[in-house]
Structures are given as structure tokens and as C-alpha cells.
Amino acid sequence: MAEPIPPAERLLNLVIALVNTGSRMSKEQIRSTVAGYGDAASDDAFERMFERDKDALRDLGIPILTVTGRGHGDDIGYRIDQDAYAMPQVDLTAAELGVLSLAAQFWQDRTLRTDATRALTKLRAVGSGPEAEDLVAGLAPRVPAAGAALGPLLDAVHAHQAVTFSYRAASTGEVRTRVLEPWRLLVREGGWYVVGLDRDREAARSFRLSRIEGPVRGVGPTAAFVVPVGIDPAAVLDSRRTETSAIAALAVRPERASALRSRATSRPEGSTQLPPGLVDRDLIHVPYTSITAFVDEVVGYADAVVVLEPDELRDRIVARLQAASALDTTPGRTDSEGVNRHG
């Protein structure tokens, strides 16, 4: 027997045969006439090979249609309809292919990276010539990997199918099973989120993909829900972050905190003066939108930056510093065993 035909060649022969067949081909015809299927050692091996190839082609966007013959219920045949897989008329310039090539590198995630790379190969077929990369020289947008949960969630959002998964709540650390009607996937600071209707809570919720433990499974039928009109999934996620707009008065040590200084605005009317103990410092005014993010930033400067106003910001910083000042005193917070192990 000749050496076996490689899978890519067998798939290509199957596509060409099913595109060119007059009406349809039966499984037996495929097995006996399409090059590559004769290699199957048994009926079972052929069935598995054919089913796998059908799945592979469907994933590539080349659906194999099942055609039932007139009269006989079990007279099933297959064909491929070119109109079902052809790309609408598109022409891409070399510069546009260059941009797409950059877009395909956008995802760190394996699932999306594979999809994007394959899409790019398809689009290269309609390009005017090799891609021009100088247009996007030096730009490297990167989105972090999402992990195994992403693929099933993408499919479920698209198919409008509910999903279930185990989720670790950040507030309590507790792991619970959730049932979600997923509306949209979002990437925001901090990574990947899915937003949808939590069926047990009967309310819109957002979930961080990195806190999903174990597999995501579809439950129930597809087309099981519609994304409610008038709800912006992005707003469900973003509403957790309280945005304010305020100006902080800061007493900064000379030569320090240049990053804060570069964002300083002019001094507002009737603003504070430096208190007696801090007269050797510079008084600057810095606008901020998220108090949480600003506390995180400012507390890192420790004694180099003292908040004078507003009070809420000052109180939060002081509370953080007080917690930190107790790090070396609270019993059980440090233990000699740890020091021995890693010190």
C-alpha cells in the first residue's frame, strides 16, 4: 500500500469532491472514491475520521450540508455549498493587511490568537499584495491571556446560551456555583470579565474570568435569552468603580514625586496653606477621578507626600498608614519559621 495521505491533503480532497459533486455524495461514495479515506482500516476508523473531518471543516467555516434523498429516509448524502462559505466581496490594500497583522498579534490568549491567525490567513487571500508593516511600526498592543474559560464563554455569548461555573468571590474567598446568561465579554484594567444575568440573584452581575475555577459548561438550549434592551453591559462592570472628580492639596518634599507634580494644576481660589510643621515642602494641587486609585498611588510615596485636603482622602491614607505601621507588631503577623525558611 502507498504511504498514507496526510490529513491536510485528505481534507482538501473532501472539500473539492463535495463542492464539485453534482448533487450529493453518500458516505460509501466518500469512503471508496475520495483520496485519503481508503486508508481507514475499519468501518469504525472511517466513521471517526469522517466525523472529525466534518467538525474540523465546520470550525473553519466550511459547513458540510446533509442532504436527504427523496423517497428513502436513510438515503443520506453530503455536499458543500460554496455560497455558504464564500467571503463577501472584499479587497484589502497592503497597508490594511499590515494593520490586520498587528491586530492578529493583539491577543496573548491562545484561543483568540488561533482564531485571529486563521482569520488573517483567509484575509491574505484577498489582499492586493504582501503586507506593509511600516504603517504600524513599533506599536504593540497586548491583551492578557484569559485562560480556558474564554472559549466556551465566547461561544455561549454568541449562541445566547446560559453557562454554569464555579466562582471564587473576592470578598469572602468562598467558591460557589453560578448560573449566568452571558451578555458580553470585556477587558478592563485588571483583566477579562464576563457580564450577564445571574439567574440565582436575578440581577446583572460581572465576573472576573481569573476567578472562575474549573470548566465553564453550557446549560439548556441556545437562543435561550436576549440581552435586555436599555442595559449597557459595560456600565454594569464600570458602575462598580465610583468615579468622582476632585482636586487634592498635597505637601510634597522638594525634588520628590515628579510624576504627581507633572499632573498638578494651578492653585484654586481660597485654598489651604502649608501647616506649620510642613513649611519646608511644596504645595501642589492634583486632580483625580478615582479616589481608590489615587489613594493607592499616593500612599506609596509614604512621608514624601502628605495629603492636606480633601479630608476623605487624608483619612483613607492615614488609615492605610496605620495598618502598615502595625505590620511588625501584631502577634502572628510575622513568624520565625518563615524567616528561617526564606530569610
Added chain:
Amino acid sequence: MAERAPDRLVRMLGMIAYLERHGGVPVEELAEQFQVSRRQVVDDIDTLWLTGTPGYWPHDLIDFDAAALEQGVVRVTQSRGMTRPLRLGTREAIALVAALRAMRESLVAGLDPDRLAVLQSVLDKLTAATGEAATIVDVRLAADGEPVVNAAVGAALQAGRRLKIDYVTASDVSGEREVDPLRLVTGERRTYLVAWCWRAGAERLFRMDRVLSAEVLDVPVAEHPRSDHADTFHPDQDAELVTLELESRARWVAETVPVEAVRNRPDGSFEVDLRVVDRTWLRHLLLQIARDVRAVRPSSIAVDVARVARSALNAYGVTGPRATAD
């Protein structure tokens, strides 16, 4: 690693569709178009040449102009009807359109109007070809850095010019330096400039929100040894190993900082191991999350952070720990 059969199939069908539109194409150009080696192009053509409709007699097969191929030019003479380009699948469309949209939003500052127009045009064409499925994924990348700084960096990258930047380090020391920009890496959290730093004589990562000013110099960038260090921060294995025991509320630490290991406890608390190069950075992190820290190993770090915090409280005119609500 061997290429997966479906990926190869997509490329071979793509080649036929491309050749149908372009007539004779040199092997070289076909390789560049599909970003594979010349050898791979020849292998693909050899495979295509063997495929066709059942029977597989010469007139059943996909056929090429053998004389032209001798001259290094690929021309299809019989395509067996395989000339239609493949439509994008739903997930394929999502992956590209969501990436293009996020690029349009986040790279605006670094792109001039001509480049923006190309981005918009390709986005319009893809959306028209694929429908609205792509709204399934919504990506917002970091928009840190001052607009004038972003514009200068973008211009220098495109023109291949050296930059003079005023930069503040993580230890809060600012200073001017000249750099040859290599890449602008935009993530969901921060944007970094990867550049050759003339002062350090090495490739460095600069956080865009700490670049205070940037000036494009009239000096072309030089050739530099290519470093294989990735575009993200990976502390090396010689760095100090630090273990933090944290309350569940600080879980974001495990998700945003490169950690070596995470160990979950039944009560929701957890331990992380970190490699720490810069103690200033670690001190900053611990000041942020102090309320949720149960333990720090080695303990000398906890002692250091507590001392710094007491000194800061002193500046606030507050002394010693007291019960706090927050």
C-alpha cells in the same frame, strides 16, 4: 511543532484564491503574502497538485503551469472551482474586529491622521464582511501618558528617531535620558515604551505614565543587539523570594502582579510567592494592601514597611496605631 492540518488547509485554499486573482505570482511573493517560507510554498503546491475530484485522473486534478514554475512563477491552470475566498468564522471575526476597535481607541494618540484612516478603513471593511457579531468582546486598553508625550513617542517610532525623555523611576528619582524607541507596548493596565537607553547602555522598559516629557531629536535610531526579553516585566530567578499571606480581599494582587505561586486556604485567604528585584516597589505594594496582610516573609520587610509608615504618620501629625474604620 508540526502545523495543524486545518491551518494548512486554510492557507492552501487561500493560495488558490489569491493566484486566481493575481495570475502568475513569483514563489517569493507568495511566501511573503502568506508569511511562510519558500520551501513551505513549494510543499503546498506539491500537495495541491495531487488533489482534485474523485477519479484523480490528470483532468480531475488542480493543475499548475509547470513551465512557469520552472522559472519560479506560480500560475494555476485548473482550480477545480476552488477560487472563492473563505468567509471568516464568528470567532475569527470577533478576534480581529475587537482587536481593531481597541487599537483605534487606544492608539489614537500615537497615530497620525493617515494611519488612523487606514485603521478605520480596514475596520469598516471587516465589519461589513462579518456583521455585528464582533460586539461580543469589548476591550479597553490603558490610556496612560500625557497626549503630547504619546504623540512624540508615536512620531519617533514611525520616523525611527531618537528621543530625549524626562523620566521618573519607581524609586521616585527623575532625570533626562536619551533613548532609541523600539516598541510601544499597550496593555489593559499600563503602556510601556521599550527602548534602548543610552545612559544604561541596554534595553529598558519605561512606564508611559512616568515619562514627564518627550522630545523627538534629529538623530536616527542606531542598530542595537536584539534582546529576547519579552515586552512584559519578568523578574529574574536570582531576585529575592518574598512570601505574602493575604486576606481574600487582596486577591487582585495574585492577578495583577507576576507571582511565582499562589496557595489558597479554605477560609479564602491565600499565600503568594513573589520575586522582588526592587524593594521600593514592594514597599509601595505593602503600603497599599497593609490592611489585608496577615504575614510577610522574610519579616525584615514587615519591619521596614512599618518604620516607613510610622515616619509618614509623624508627618501627618498622627502617632501610633489606633482603631480605624475603613
